[in-house]
Amino acid sequence: MFERRFDVVVAGAGVAGIAAAVAAARRGLSVALLEKSVLTGGLATSGIVNIYLPLCDGNGTQVSYGITEEMLRRSLVYGPGEIPAHWRERRNAAEVERFRVAFSPASFTLALDEMLDEAGVEVWFDTLVTGATLEGERLAALTVVNKSGCGVIAGDCFVDATGDSDLAVLAGGVVHTGANALAGWTLEYRQGCNALARDCRVAVVGAATDPEVFEPGISGRTVTESIRRSRRLYREMLKKEYASGRFDRSTLFPLKVPAMADLRHTRCFDAPFALEPGMEWTRFEDSIGLAADWRRSGLVWELPYRTLLHRQVRGVLAAGRCTAAHGDAWEVTRVIPVAALTGEVAGVAAALAVRAGVTPELLPYEVLAGELRGNCRFPLHFSDLGLERPAAK
Ligand SMILES: Cc1cc2nc3c(=O)[nH]c(=O)nc-3n(C[C@H](O)[C@H](O)[C@H](O)COP(=O)(O)OP(=O)(O)OC[C@H]3O[C@@H](n4cnc5c(N)ncnc54)[C@H](O)[C@@H]3O)c2cc1C
Numbered sequence: 001m002f003e004r005r006f007d008v009v010v011a012g013a014g015v016a017g018i019a020a021a022v023a024a025a026r027r028g029l030s031v032a033l034l035e036k037s038v039l040t041g042g043l044a045t046s047g048i049v050n051i052y053l054p055l056c057d058g059n060g061t062q063v064s065y066g067i068t069e070e071m072l073r074r075s076l077v078y079g080p081g082e083i084p085a086h087w088r089e090r091r092n093a094a095e096v097e098r099f100r101v102a103f104s105p106a107s108f109t110l111a112l113d114e115m116l117d118e119a120g121v122e123v124w125f126d127t128l129v130t131g132a133t134l135e136g137e138r139l140a141a142l143t144v145v146n147k148s149g150c151g152v153i154a155g156d157c158f159v160d161a162t163g164d165s166d167l168a169v170l171a172g173g174v175v176h177t178g179a180n181a182l183a184g185w186t187l188e189y190r191q192g193c194n195a196l197a198r199d200c201r202v203a204v205v206g207a208a209t210d211p212e213v214f215e216p217g218i219s220g221r222t223v224t225e226s227i228r229r230s231r232r233l234y235r236e237m238l239k240k241e242y243a244s245g246r247f248d249r250s251t252l253f254p255l256k257v258p259a260m261a262d263l264r265h266t267r268c269f270d271a272p273f274a275l276e277p278g279m280e281w282t283r284f285e286d287s288i289g290l291a292a293d294w295r296r297s298g299l300v301w302e303l304p305y306r307t308l309l310h311r312q313v314r315g316v317l318a319a320g321r322c323t324a325a326h327g328d329a330w331e332v333t334r335v336i337p338v339a340a341l342t343g344e345v346a347g348v349a350a351a352l353a354v355r356a357g358v359t360p361e362l363l364p365y366e367v368l369a370g371e372l373r374g375n376c377r378f379p380l381h382f383s384d385l386g387l388e389r390p391a392a393k
Contacts, residue, residue, distance in 0.1 A: 002151035009155035014042020016320025016343035017161030023347025025119040040112040048185040054098035058297025063290040068340035079107025132170040177217030178265025184230025191251040271324030273306035281389035319346040
């Protein structure tokens with residue numbers, strides 16, 4: 001057994017966990033980032049989900065700022081892709097015309113590694129979180145396993161950025177589950193295609209929800225079946241292309257298949273408040289930032305701080321896919337730009353809570369809002385950007 005202690009411990013190095021770890025480390029705290037794979041980026045890189053969805057409302061106004069914008073720009077440092085030139089002039093813009101990019105997953109990994117190095121985060125790859133120790137209702141330590149054996153990582157505050165709310169579950173907390181459709185994003189070489197880099201593109205396989213396999217939530221069976229079925233579907237697509245005579249195995253072949261299950265909704269926190277469908281354009285007194293709906297221009301959401309807290313387990317904040325949202329609202333909060341945004345907020349809140357010697361639910365909202373408005377330069381309410389709910393037609 002090995003033992004270590006940090007001010008802030010973040011589980012999961014997807015975009016949410018990285019934003020959280022960087023935000024806390026930039027505030028001078030000791031931060032550990034625990035990741036079961038050997039890559040940074042989670043679904044965005046291991047899952048080959050390579051579209052950084054919009055930071056703008058589709059009508060020329062940027063609504064999300066901070067590390068999420070920094071990550072979008074850095075995703076282009078070591079690879080191709082461009083921010084659409086005229087996104088500010090567009091009205092009712094299609095998604096591809098908005099402030100978004102398509103990036104190379106490997107390039108993004110390099111950029112994310114660099115952000116973590118610069119911030120001084122202690123990254124633990126190949127380290128699976130397997131258990132949680134509580135002191136009363138407060139999360140006090142995580143059990144991990146890696147090549148050194150089993151260990152205990154204690155912390156003053158934790159961020160659950162596992163995408164699946166693993167910390168909440170391991171701590172015995174309630175979580176909510178969602179359903180999934182079969183998906184698989186594969187990076188392939190396709191002669192004559194110039195979409196991502198020369199002759200490379202991301203092929204997407206998808207199929208309708210299968211309740212037999214994709215039961216709500218997550219299980220060993222769900223993960224295994226989703227991976228096996230998506231790869232089978234991709235093999236069938238290749239065979240069809242070869243049979244058509246348009247391509248052969250030297251002009252069309254996979255370069256990289258996803259290294260994690262392409263599941264969208266697994267488990268989110270049972271929080272004091274959850275975002276529900278239809279809550280776009282709702283003002284929340286505890287808003288921590290704004291998110292644009294990537295599917296339709298002109299829909300903007302305020303994100304309440306309460307969606308990052310757990311109803312029973314103290315000392316842990318949700319980030320990214322783990323934040324509390326249901327149904328259609330989860331479609332908005334789960335995507336890369338919003339996951340990075342809630343990640344940054346979780347890291348800031350964790351840092352402020354540790355400094356104040358309190359758990360995150362006792363952190364005064366005014367203190368958090370002051371830091372988000374001041375140092376992070378976040379707009380917190382629609383009115384900060386002069387936005388208002390469009391009149392009903
Ligand atoms: C099929 C599909 C298509 C999508 N398309 C898009 C798109 O086009 N654009 C977009 O913006 N978003 C898209 N998304 C959503 C987006 O990719 C993710 O929701 C987002 O990247 C989630 O980030 P995250 O950091 O919250 O979680 P994740 O990316 O899931 O990261 C969680 C990390 O935690 C690690 N982890 C998990 N459990 C443990 C544990 N017990 N111990 C240690 N580490 C652990 C994982 O290995 C992973 O690295 C898509 C998602 C899917 C599934």
